[in-house]
Amino acid sequence: MDLQRKLAILADAAKYDASCASSGTNRRDSRDGKGLGSAGGMGICHSFAPDGRCISLLKILLTNACQYDCLYCINRASSNVARARFTVEEVVTLTLGFYRRNYIEGLFLSSGIIRSADYTMEQLVAVARTLRERQFRGYIHLKTIPDADEALISAAGRYADRLSINIELPEEHSLGRLAPEKDVRSIRRSMGRVRLKLDEAQEARQTQSRSKPPRFAPAGQSTQMIVGADSASDKTILATSANLYGAYHLKRVYYSAFSPIPEASRALPLAAPPLVREHRLYQADWLLRFYGFAADEILDDTDMLSLQHDPKLAWALRHRERFPLDVNRASREDLLRVPGFGARTVERILTLRRVGTLRAADLARLRIPRNKALPFIVLPDHRPAPALLDSTTLEARFAPQAQQLGFGF
């Protein structure tokens, strides 16, 4: 099989993994003239596919042959898709060739499970090791195979910037039903092991020592959850995310709306992917990580996020007793809870407060969506009508306007 065909198969097989981050690793470059590549700081998107997703890394599988039969996966053992396998050398050459042309930030390598967890992990590590031996200093993200040997995990962390293990589904019983060979317990154990190694490396960096601390995945670990393949509610999903962030210090939980795949299984919904739901979950995830919300606050009386309103607005509509807030006096924590106020906006408001008083015009200049924010805030020249917060029509204000159906371009 020629390289074109292999690449087509193995890129197609890898595209259901949403992660493309290339940020947050340690800063390095090739100024010493002995290598290729640089990393650290902001990630760079090198292109965008028509699905709106960024292309930052060469995202491929080493092979799409797999012993496992996970129903949601295009590469499951019982699927009729064409199979292919890259050699280590092919992946290394392709990565370096793409990198030199500035197509990519680095490599995101995953694989179907062949022979055993250890064998598969060994192959992934071999690619990363070879790239580093050839002085490649770009970004490497390796998928970690649960229950792979401790030494292989350590080696993976030595060469890779980020490791990830997919939790796949938020609930243990649906994983058991849809992915019979996978085991949540072993996935969690592996995440736990990775966190211990991350902690160790961080402690070693902080304590003064003459020997260089062992390198271990400076960009941390992440995971992915499939949304819409089982009946799990958003409440369950967010509780699982909060648990994973707390327990394993994940950098990110990615949500991937289940999208129809060729060779699909009968047991799964063959429908357009729930993209709005996925978007709302990402918004809720941001509330968890940057806005001081707890999972059980984001969803306190329902099990599903509103598709119509963003989760912060939905929360504010349910908790009108906490509003209106005086923008010139409220704490940072409270300001972060105002609908339409982003984290950066809040920082700007706090800066402005140090040198003066904010008025409605200031908010307009900060590009705050005023319709969203105004009912919930008080300014010297703005006070929402006293009855507004109590009125049943408040929610209707935020309903999207009826639209003429357009052409789907």
Next chain:
Amino acid sequence: MHQIKLDSDIDFAGWREAARALALSNVAPAKVRWSVAGAAPDLFAELAQPSALPRASGSFNVPALFVDLAKTVLLHRDPQRFALLYAVLWRLRRDPDLLARCTDPELMQLEAMAKAVRSDQHKMQGFVRFREIGREPDNHFVAWYEPEHHIVEATAPFFARRFADMPWSILTPERCVHWDGHALSFTPGIDRSAAPSADHLEQLWLTYYASTFNPARLNMKAMQAHMPKRFWKNLPEAALIEPLIAEAERRTGAMIDAAPSAPKAARQRRKAKMPDTSDTLHDSIASLREQAAQCRACPLWHDATQTVFGEGPAHARLMLVGEQPGDKEDLAGQPFVGPAGQLLDRAMSAAGIERGAVYVTNAVKHFKFVPRGKIRLHQKPNSAEIKACRPWYQRELQAIKPELVVALGATAAHCVLGQVTTISQSRGRLIERPGEAPVLVTVHPSYLLRLPDEDAKSREFAQFVDDLRLAADHLKHAA
């Protein structure tokens, strides 16, 4: 009217020198006209009286933030940038807080320009496409790019740091930059026709671009927000965008309409059957550990990583029972490996007990916690959980048959003695029990960790060691 002519579009040093002199001489912004050498002359340039830079000595301070802002804004293509920067500098001398007034119209204009420049630089870092000319070792990588602002010089070091081991050139209409493996050099702009038109790897890149696209998620709005059409002409993969969109709907429809296909020859593996675990008379610690890994006797398993079972020699003479695993123990799957475990190790060695000879376990074998952002806050197990977990302790006890059990803390004492027990009333003496190993109750090492002052800490530590010495003495006499 002062006419200032800068050497080039990105002559920051020239702008700074002029701005400093003008400001020190109190020349109002309206009285200055800025231009760049070689640029098309200003319509009113004829009317302005060219004048020498006012003589002024001395200097004044501006926030470092402003200098950074000015350096970035200077790269913008807007001819008004020099004047606008000077206007803000002029105001900044009279209002030192100006930079905090982020809704000031002039400041916002500067911020917007800086943002546009940074974004242009970021796009250049991502969208430059090198094409290889010649074969190794005489190969050279050349790209054609059209930036929006004057960013070539400022962005070149990024490429030099990244592609240090290969010779490359980035050609643009205004300025070209070259790297020979050692240093950057710049030459005047060039016509597009000078750029190479093919590369032998490009077809693979197009294959990758087409294959990584998911037609079921077609979203052109998001795509164009990040990669507007003006970039498309210099991106080889952009030629695929239209055909991919045209195909997308058909491909998605086909996937949804296709009847589920018959699975490939069934070779689905069934999970190995669980070993039969009904025989509890001959529990070995290994088989107990395996069984406990599947325990669902209380809800704590759900949020925890794993069951943390006891650890130590199969016939240890001393058995140590703690409360429950903590954060570290939950991740590692071993008891007493976190901060409390380290304290316990110190106390045991002070009391002359070798940790390796002791069987160490917990009353409750899953970590109970509430998530608080990035940390997990330890929660005390309740009676129901202690009760649900107690059979594991009893079976461990039966398998190990220790000569003495030490219960660390109230939860452990509750489990070991089978009833709620107060530490202060039961600690420091052997509690004999007919037909069973005697029990010694003491505090949990994490209690010592929580004590606020050092005096109390060392006092309590000494008492803890005394308790453990009792255990050591007991074993010595029994031997």
